[in-house]
Amino acid sequence: MTLVSETQCKVGLFSIGLAAYWPQFEGLESRLTSYGAFVGKKMSSMGVDIVDVGMVDDQPKARAAGDRFIAEGVDLVVCYVTTYSTSSQVLPAVQQVGRPVLVLNLQPTAQLEYAKTGTGEWLANCQACSIPEISNAFARCEVDFHVVTGLLGLSQQPEGALANEVTDQHPAAIAAWREIEDWLVAVRAKQTLNRSRIGFLGHTYPGMMDMYSDFTQHTAFFGTHIEVLEMEDVQVRVDAVEDDEIDAVLRTTESLFEISDDNDVDPLAKRPTEEEMRWACRVAAGMDRVVSEFDLQGLTYYYRGWEDNEFERLGSSLILGCSLLTARGVPCSGEGDLKNCMAMKVMDAFGAGGSFTELYAMDFTDRIILMGHDGPFHMDIAHGKPVLRGLELFHGKRGGGVSVEAQVRQGPITILGLTQTHDGRLVWLCDEGWSVGGERLRIGNTNSRIRFADEEDGEFDAARWMNRWAEAGPTHHVALGVGHQAAKLQKLARLLHMDFHRIER
Numbered sequence: 001m002t003l004v005s006e007t008q009c010k011v012g013l014f015s016i017g018l019a020a021y022w023p024q025f026e027g028l029e030s031r032l033t034s035y036g037a038f039v040g041k042k043m044s045s046m047g048v049d050i051v052d053v054g055m056v057d058d059q060p061k062a063r064a065a066g067d068r069f070i071a072e073g074v075d076l077v078v079c080y081v082t083t084y085s086t087s088s089q090v091l092p093a094v095q096q097v098g099r100p101v102l103v104l105n106l107q108p109t110a111q112l113e114y115a116k117t118g119t120g121e122w123l124a125n126c127q128a129c130s131i132p133e134i135s136n137a138f139a140r141c142e143v144d145f146h147v148v149t150g151l152l153g154l155s156q157q158p159e160g161a162l163a164n165e166v167t168d169q170h171p172a173a174i175a176a177w178r179e180i181e182d183w184l185v186a187v188r189a190k191q192t193l194n195r196s197r198i199g200f201l202g203h204t205y206p207g208m209m210d211m212y213s214d215f216t217q218h219t220a221f222f223g224t225h226i227e228v229l230e231m232e233d234v235q236v237r238v239d240a241v242e243d244d245e246i247d248a249v250l251r252t253t254e255s256l257f258e259i260s261d262d263n264d265v266d267p268l269a270k271r272p273t274e275e276e277m278r279w280a281c282r283v284a285a286g287m288d289r290v291v292s293e294f295d296l297q298g299l300t301y302y303y304r305g306w307e308d309n310e311f312e313r314l315g316s317s318l319i320l321g322c323s324l325l326t327a328r329g330v331p332c333s334g335e336g337d338l339k340n341c342m343a344m345k346v347m348d349a350f351g352a353g354g355s356f357t358e359l360y361a362m363d364f365t366d367r368i369i370l371m372g373h374d375g376p377f378h379m380d381i382a383h384g385k386p387v388l389r390g391l392e393l394f395h396g397k398r399g400g401g402v403s404v405e406a407q408v409r410q411g412p413i414t415i416l417g418l419t420q421t422h423d424g425r426l427v428w429l430c431d432e433g434w435s436v437g438g439e440r441l442r443i444g445n446t447n448s449r450i451r452f453a454d455e456e457d458g459e460f461d462a463a464r465w466m467n468r469w470a471e472a473g474p475t476h477h478v479a480l481g482v483g484h485q486a487a488k489l490q491k492l493a494r495l496l497h498m499d500f501h502r503i504e505r
Contacts, residue, residue, distance in 0.1 A: 009188040010049045012074035013040050014065045014093055016085040016130070019057040025120035027160055029055070032082035032124065035108065035152060039080045042153070046181050048188070057085070062092040069097045076187045079134070080104045081127045087137035090130075094143055100495055101138065101145040102183055105131050106152040109163035110170055116162050124161070146183065146494065150176025179487075186491035189349040192297075193496075194223035196345060199296045201229040202303035202315065204336030210475040211337045213420060218338065221426050221496060226338070227294055231303055231311045237293070238286030238314065249281040249288075253320065253388070256379060260389040260405070263442055272390035272402045280402040283314060284321030291330055298345050299325065302336035317401045320388070322376035332356070333477070334375035339418040339426070343479035344378075347416055350488055352481030353381030355408060357415070359476070360447055362462045366438055369462055371415075371480060372447030374403055381482045383407045383435070383448075408435045408448040414485040415450075415478040428493050429474050431503040432484045433460075448480065454505065468503045 015036030022029040033055050040052040051072045053065045069077055077094050079101060094101045105127050112125060131147060138145040153173030154165050167173045198218075204211050215226040259277075262270045272280075291299070299322065305312020322332035331344035333356050340356065347354025355378040360370040379386055386406035417429040433452035440447045453460040486502055493500035 008049060009047075009076070009184065009191055010051060010072060010074045011043060011184070011187075012065075012069035012072065012077045012097070012099075013043065013050055013052045013080065014056045014062075014078075015039070015054065015080045015082050016090055017055055017057045017083050018085050021083065021123060022057070025123065028083075028120055028123060031158060031160055034158065035082050036080050038152070038154065039078075039104065039106070042177065043078070043180070043184065046184055048184055055082075056089065056093055059089045059092060062089045065093040066096050069093070069099070074099055075191050076184070077101045078104060080106070081130050081134070083123045084126055084129045085134075087130075087133045090134050091137050091141060091143070094138075095141060100187070101143055102180070103131065103134060103145055103147045104180070105147055105149040106176060107150075108152045108154065108158075108161065108165040108167070110151060110167055110172065111163065113163045121162050125163070144495075146491075148176055148179050148183070150179075153177055182488045183491055185350060185488050186495055189346055189488075189492050190495050192349040193342070193345065196297040197225045197227050197295055198298040198300065198338070198341055198345070199227045199229050199290070199294060200336070200338060201234065201299060201301035202231060202336060205302050206304070208335065208337075208476075210419070211335065211339065211477070213339055214424070215338070217424065217426065218342065221498065222342065224342070227296065229290070229294065231314060233294075234286060234290055234314055235310060237289040238283055240289070241282050241285040245285040246278055246281045249284045249324075250277065252324070253277070253281060253284075256386070257388045257404075258385045260387050263389070270390045272388055276390050276402055279313075280317050280320040283317040284324055287318065287321035287325060291325060296330060298331050298341050300333040300336055300338045300341040302334060319375055319404055320402050323379060323386075323404050326355070326376045327379040331378070331479075332376040334373070335477070337475065337477050339420070339475055340477040340479060343416045343418045346489070346492065347414070347479045347481035347485070348378070350481070350483075350485055352414060352483050352485050353378040353408075354416070354479035354481045355381065355446065357446070357448075357478050357480040359466075360441075362466065363449070364462060366449070367460045367462065368436060368438070368449045368451050369465070370440065370447055371450050371478075372441075372445050373477070374445045377404045377406045377446045378481075379406070381409050383409045404446060405442065406446045407440060408446075408480055409482050410435045410437055411456075411482065412484045413448075413450060414481050414483065414489070416481070416485070416489060417474045417478040419472070419474050421473070425499065427499045427501060428489060429469075429472050429478075429501050429503075430486050430489050431469070432486050435482075450480075452503070465503065472501055472503070
């Protein structure tokens, strides 16, 4: 198991026990210390940098652990409970660090050998004893903490253990470590948002009131910097592109996309001309320069233009370049929807893709909702090879050009929306479902067949789902990604102290 985001994540780990036990019960300290080492090695295999201070069994060691975590700049503190410990020797390790705390209540054995178990053996398995006391102290001291309970998941029987401690295949161990990994992914996604620079190019599509938002609000919730860009910032870099750069983008494009022929059904959709292809590739190369020179990790854009002026030509030619950027971890959201760009960034940080999407139509016969958009597509999550089509115009927008037509990979999917309440709070909306096969549109837009159900062919009432989604007050865009990601997303929302709403079945 490894995390997917490239953002570095540093985790401070300490095990807790009670120093008074060690002279009373021979071998207990070394046995419990080995459990802590196992936890550190297991988490390290998930792709995080572990700062392990070992066993903390008194108050001075707890204070020293906290100082070390502060000095190392950890993003998360993990407290592994090996046996009973007083809360006074736990709190100093976390209180001044100012980072969320994950408390691991992982018992070595699924069941004690009751008839053979003495006090020392019980103490090696009494992790649950400390949890209420620690939780109370953290709550009263306003420490942001979360608890994971389950089995330790050892693959070999430790020396001296009486009960069976080989639990790596036990459901309670598998579930606990899956939850731990979800927390680590969520922490890394939070750090990705904290450290990102998101470009805002042009303006929001006029009149789309659901998409208007406050740049400062995004920085307040996520720590993200919003870099305001002008069309001139793009134009000067597109003008500077050399022929060899265009040729390189063109080769990449021809390897990644199928180039369409004319569409007999929709007269607007035609095979892109050589001139259109080279212009789209020039703009893509220029956007590479913009992203590099402004150090951007995301982009939202829209510009209306006028009477085929240079900015209209630029604004209508961004789809190819923004699709290529999105696939490289720089999500691009059209129509100036900053909130959706943040949702796309989260899904990309989870390795789920996250494509620019809206509701297209309902199919009451096949029990699906068609979802897509004209605009960027995350090619890493495509079902089959994406298609490039030439469009004589983009509906509701000025200009025409090369557009992407694609379907999200069939299988489990998640949609994530970021919306805003009447009092200004940002709120996550989410649901899980399935991308399924079947007929779809060939109009030069992305479009996928989505069923929001527990099973791929499960019951789905499109009308009921639409009503529930609308009642949540969404924006009309979402980030559509692969896999079921709600568990991770809910943890991220808790780390960000944000509301999270999943549509009820």
